[in-house]
Amino acid sequence: MTTQTLPTKTQTLVAEEMGTPFQLVEIDVPSAKDLHHDDVLVRFHASGICHTDIGSWSGAIPAPFPCILGHEGAGEVLAVGEGSKNDFQVGDQVVASFCSCGDCKACKRNEPACCEIFLPLNLGLTDKTLNHIKVPYKNKSNETKQAHVKYFGQSSFGNVMSVTGRSLTRISKDIEPKYACALACGFQTGFSTVVERAKGKKEQDRTYERYSILDKEYSSKNIVSSQIETKSNQIESFEDETLLVLGLGAVGLGALVAGKMLGFGKVIACDINPTRLELVKKEIGIDTLVNAKDFASTEEFVQHIKNISMYERGTTLMIEASGTAKALKDGIMSLAVGGKGIVVGSPQQTALLDIPSGLVLTNIWTIEGVLMGNSNPKVTIPFLVDMVKQGKLKVLDSIIKTYPPDQMNQAVHDAEKGIVIKPVIEWP
Numbered sequence: 491m492t493t494q495t496l497p498t499k500t501q502t503l504v505a506e507e508m509g510t511p512f513q514l515v516e517i518d519v520p521s522a523k524d525l526h527h528d529d530v531l532v533r534f535h536a537s538g539i540c541h542t543d544i545g546s547w548s549g550a551i552p553a554p555f556p557c558i559l560g561h562e563g564a565g566e567v568l569a570v571g572e573g574s575k576n577d578f579q580v581g582d583q584v585v586a587s588f589c590s591c592g593d594c595k596a597c598k599r600n601e602p603a604c605c606e607i608f609l610p611l612n613l614g615l616t617d618k619t620l621n622h623i624k625v626p627y628k629n630k631s632n633e634t635k636q637a638h639v640k641y642f643g644q645s646s647f648g649n650v651m652s653v654t655g656r657s658l659t660r661i662s663k664d665i666e667p668k669y670a671c672a673l674a675c676g677f678q679t680g681f682s683t684v685v686e687r688a689k690g691k692k693e694q695d696r697t698y699e700r701y702s703i704l705d706k707e708y709s710s711k712n713i714v715s716s717q718i719e720t721k722s723n724q725i726e727s728f729e730d731e732t733l734l735v736l737g738l739g740a741v742g743l744g745a746l747v748a749g750k751m752l753g754f755g756k757v758i759a760c761d762i763n764p765t766r767l768e769l770v771k772k773e774i775g776i777d778t779l780v781n782a783k784d785f786a787s788t789e790e791f792v793q794h795i796k797n798i799s800m801y802e803r804g805t806t807l808m809i810e811a812s813g814t815a816k817a818l819k820d821g822i823m824s825l826a827v828g829g830k831g832i833v834v835g836s837p838q839q840t841a842l843l844d845i846p847s848g849l850v851l852t853n854i855w856t857i858e859g860v861l862m863g864n865s866n867p868k869v870t871i872p873f874l875v876d877m878v879k880q881g882k883l884k885v886l887d888s889i890i891k892t893y894p895p896d897q898m899n900q901a902v903h904d905a906e907k908g909i910v911i912k913p914v915i916e917w918p
């Protein structure tokens with residue numbers, strides 16, 4: 491509950507029909523007593539625009555229309571629902587990321603990105619009971635329509651919105667909202683994918699104790715977990731490893747920053763846009779750059795990657811963030827024996843992957859899809875916020891461009907054309 495006066499109306503950017511221009515319209519703000527007990531009223535100061543928003547708007551990802559999209563919000567808490575079970579307070583600074591149910595097995599083991607109802611909760615604009623929630627608005631022709639909300643639990647293309655508590659992470663107050671929102675989706679995804687998937691077969695994975703803890707009858711009689719925890723604190727070294735990142739949008743940049751942080755022996759950045767390659771050289775200090783356009787065939791590309799990789803073995807961890815089947819094929823074929831290829835960019839749904847299937851076994855490859863980097867935002871986002879405050883993410887200054895809400899359609903155009911990596915709507 492709150493003591494301050496809450497606004498009764500707010501501005502939002504509604505997508506009325508698939509692919510038509512966003513309209514800046516007004517909706518009612520729910521009063522504090524009308525908030526669902528899991529909901530938090532947030533005044534967004536900045537809302538990032540991501541290719542997933544553009545996919546939902548353009549029809550590449552199915553969505554109900556009219557709708558209020560937006561899933562990278564940064565702002566402050568204005569009110570919390572009565573009898574709320576979450577621990578947010580009025581005045582908290584928050585980042586809104588993806589939503590999860592909190593009840594399924596994955597959520598209970600702190601892997602919210604693997605939530606069983608991830609897709610309807612985030613992309614389907616439903617609440618936890620899989621119901622649609624709609625708010626009335628008057629469009630430019632003065633007709634009353636109903637817009638679906640709760641995109642990623644937040645619909646942060648609105649200024650003051652009722653947000654599902656599980657989409658929110660509290661952060662410190664001394665970071666500008668435009669930076670905070672830029673961490674909420676793509677950057678977090680790339681960063682967390684590398685941190686989570688770089689882990690190799692550590693010693694504790696192959697011990698008698700590890701195996702025996704899987705045997706419930708044995709582990710109930712023997713204390714084995716503490717021994718395993720101690721060993722897992724050993725710091726792993728990546729100095730012999732090669733990381734290849736394909737596609738240098740926000741996801742790819744997050745992956746490169748993580749690769750540098752973990753100390754990979756070689757970090758290779760690949761794109762077809764020379765400006766992006768120059769950006770990662772200047773801002774992240776990556777000097778092994780590959781323009782995929784320079785190679786006439788997959789064979790030529792793979793040979794080049796092997797030549798520049800550690801011990802000329804090929805890639806030990808490959809992150810595909812461009813979303814093209816061609817890049818995925820090139821990335822997989824460049825894997826070293828025992829290498830891992832991770833798909834994080836949203837690929838063309840119907841494009842077939844053309845690789846010799848026998849190589850997956852004989853080269854002992856792991857090929858995996860990872861949603862949102864398997865991140866737990868409550869851990870990853872505060873960590874990234876601290877990196878911004880420590881001056882370690884200067885790259886954000888080169889990728890963020892801010893727009894007022896009435897320039898939304900220009901911002902979407904600039905993102906679609908690849909002119910701007912991270913457009914951000916700043917609410918007045």
Ligand SMILES: [Zn+2]
Nearest residue numbers: 591594597605
């Ligand atoms: Zn869940």
Ligand SMILES: [Zn+2]
Nearest residue numbers: 540542675676
């Ligand atoms: Zn996104």
